[in-house]
Structures are given as C-alpha cells and as structure tokens.
Amino acid sequence: MLDHTGFAVPPAQFDAVIAFYTAALAPLGITPQITFPGQAVGFGPSKAEAGFWVASKEGAAATASAGGMHIAFKAADHVAVQNFHEEGVKAGGKSNGEPGIRDIHPNYYASFVLDPLG
Numbered sequence: 001m002l003d004h005t006g007f008a009v010p011p012a013q014f015d016a017v018i019a020f021y022t023a024a025l026a027p028l029g030i031t032p033q034i035t036f037p038g039q040a041v042g043f044g045p046s047k048a049e050a051g052f053w054v055a056s057k058e059g060a061a062a063t064a065s066a067g068g069m070h071i072a073f074k075a076a077d078h079v080a081v082q083n084f085h086e087e088g089v090k091a092g093g094k095s096n097g098e099p100g101i102r103d104i105h106p107n108y109y110a111s112f113v114l115d116p117l118g
Helices: 011-028 078-090
Strands: 005-009 031-036 040-044 052-056 094-101 109-114
Touching (some): 011 031, 011 040, 011 078, 078 094, 078 109
Parallel strands (some): 005 052
Antiparallel strands (some): 040 052, 094 109
16 A cells, blocks of 8 residues: 655654664564664665655654654564553653553553653
C-alpha cells in the first residue's frame, strides 16, 4: 500500500529527533539505513526497506499540531513493545500509554510514546 512516509522537523531539532527515533526504534529492528547528513534519515530494517523518513526543513513546525500524527510500527512480541517504550522515554520521548492490551482486538498489545516534538 505505502512505499514510504515521513515528516519534516526544524533544523535546530533535527539531531534530537533523529536520536530519539534511533533509540526508540532499535528494539523493533528499525535502524537508520540511508543518511543525508543534516538533511534526512531513512529508517527501516534494510536499505531496500527504508520506509520511514525524517527530514530537516526550515519553517517546519517546532511542535506537533493538535491531534498530531499517529505512526504505528510492528513489533515481534511484547518484549519488543516494552523495550520500544522504555528506550523512547529514555531518549527524550513522553509516554502516552504504557505497554498493554488495547481494545482494538483481544491480542493487540501496544504502547504509545510521543517524540520530542510531541
């Protein structure tokens, strides 16, 4: 369905946001794969699958707007979800829902972390 997705952040916050996603996504097997220093980073399980991008752009919003954006990443198991949550918070994110079963369906185990921009 989607080939890739991404968003832009102000240049002054680019390094912090990249550091956050690098730490938070590592437990899910998602790492920086393609880097254009100071401009953009593509994350994924491999270079061929770098489907999540963060770019630096003058004039980008310094905080998320009301309602924000929701991006969901697949995890192999509950431990990966817990590690994602822990690493995301340690890397400067804000917990927006501890790991646990959600009402989506009986086996939907998730956690929610807001990145440094909210």
